[in-house]
Amino acid sequence: MQLIDRYHRKFEYLRLSITDECNFKCNYCLPDGYERTHQKQFLSQHEIGNLINAFAELGTTKVRITGGEPSLRRDFSKIISQIAETNAIQKVVTTTNGFNLSKHAVEWFDAGLKSINVSVDSLDANTFNLITGKNIFHKVMEGVDACVAAGFEQVKVNSVLMKGLNDHDLTTFLSWIKRNPIQLRFIELMRTEDNADFFNKYHLSGQAIKALLLKQQWLPKIRHVNDGPAEVFTHPDYLGEIGLIMPYSKDFCDNCNRLRVSAVGRLHLCLFGEEGVDLRHLLQKSSDKEQLKETILASLQEKKSSHFLDLGLSGGTPHLASIGG
Ligand code: SAM
Numbered sequence: 001m002q003l004i005d006r007y008h009r010k011f012e013y014l015r016l017s018i019t020d021e022c023n024f025k026c027n028y029c030l031p032d033g034y035e036r037t038h039q040k041q042f043l044s045q046h047e048i049g050n051l052i053n054a055f056a057e058l059g060t061t062k063v064r065i066t067g068g069e070p071s072l073r074r075d076f077s078k079i080i081s082q083i084a085e086t087n088a089i090q091k092v093v094t095t096t097n098g099f100n101l102s103k104h105a106v107e108w109f110d111a112g113l114k115s116i117n118v119s120v121d122s123l124d125a126n127t128f129n130l131i132t133g134k135n136i137f138h139k140v141m142e143g144v145d146a147c148v149a150a151g152f153e154q155v156k157v158n159s160v161l162m163k164g165l166n167d168h169d170l171t172t173f174l175s176w177i178k179r180n181p182i183q184l185r186f187i188e189l190m191r192t193e194d195n196a197d198f199f200n201k202y203h204l205s206g207q208a209i210k211a212l213l214l215k216q217q218w219l220p221k222i223r224h225v226n227d228g229p230a231e232v233f234t235h236p237d238y239l240g241e242i243g244l245i246m247p248y249s250k251d252f253c254d255n256c257n258r259l260r261v262s263a264v265g266r267l268h269l270c271l272f273g274e275e276g277v278d279l280r281h282l283l284q285k286s287s288d289k290e291q292l293k294e295t296i297l298a299s300l301q302e303k304k305s306s307h308f309l310d311l312g313l314s315g316g317t318p319h320l321a322s323i324g325g
Pocket residue numbers: 022028029066067068069070095096097098117118119158159160187188189190191192195319320321324325
């Protein structure tokens with residue numbers, strides 16, 4: 001059994017959210033901070049175990065643990081090792097805002113984390129504070145350094161470039177990766193249900209950044225079938241490389257290779273546009289594994305060819321913290 005949809009896309013990559021909660025107030029995501037509207041019970045280690053076993057038997061080899069802020073969970077290291085020890089899972093990675101990183105990088109590495117994405121929207125401490133609502137730029141950067149020192153296979157830095165807010169940081173970012181072996185990932189600002197006005201004001205086209213890189217002799221890396229939607233660029237004078245995530249570009253969804261499960265156990269076939277399929281009742285007993293696998297396989301056949309964001313749709317996702325960006 002394999003996770004292949006009607007458009008022949010293969011899904012070996014699962015993004016698992018383990019909490020909605022976050023301690024940052026990124027202006028494009030949770031500008032007013034995380035609001036606990038009701039007491040949510042996030043997936044337990046037991047439920048995560050049953051979920052990952054089923055996905056592993058369906059061909060999943062890579063799991064990204066995300067959120068909200070995944071490191072807010074006290075059992076984060078245990079969740080990493082639990083997933084890393086699952087048969088057939090070759091790679092466990094995470095995306096974090098980095099506030100806890102300098103203290104825990106080695107612990108997470110020892111638990112089995114292979115690579116890490118840290119969100120850093122600016123290399124200027126004031127702009128970082130302005131965007132995230134947290135005046136801890138230097139602490140986050142210490143965390144990035146701690147990851148490089150700990151020996152992660154790959155350390156990536158995610159940055160959402162926005163018009164007039166941090167796009168002037170591009171030159172600083174480029175000089176930074178000249179001597180640092182970091183993959184810098186520029187994520188084009190995505191419109192969600194909650195951020196329409198913000199999006200209209202600050203959205204910067206990824207294609208414009210691509211044109212600029214090509215002008216500066218950055219070279220597109222050859223893509224492999226299951227590489228996912230990022231376009232990666234290298235430059236002979238730079239130790240680091242650049243990944244561009246351009247969800248508004250034509251054909252972006254053709255390379256989709258990921259499925260998502262939210263922190264309350266709903267399967268999301270796309271970051272945008274649907275409410276998700278409840279899997280939680282099938283995560284309670286390991287004896288429900290076959291039914292769980294059949295439900296996942298049947299749901300996958302409903303996956304659409306595209307998110308249709310280019311038609312102005314934002315789907316039903318209030319913000320990316322809600323299902324794990
Ligand atoms: N809290 C963690 C963090 O920020 O790294 C993990 C979750 S966060 C939702 C994952 C990634 O999604 C971050 O790199 C963040 O910058 C990005 N993101 C959130 N909202 C976005 C939006 N509307 N458009 C583009 N990227 C977004």
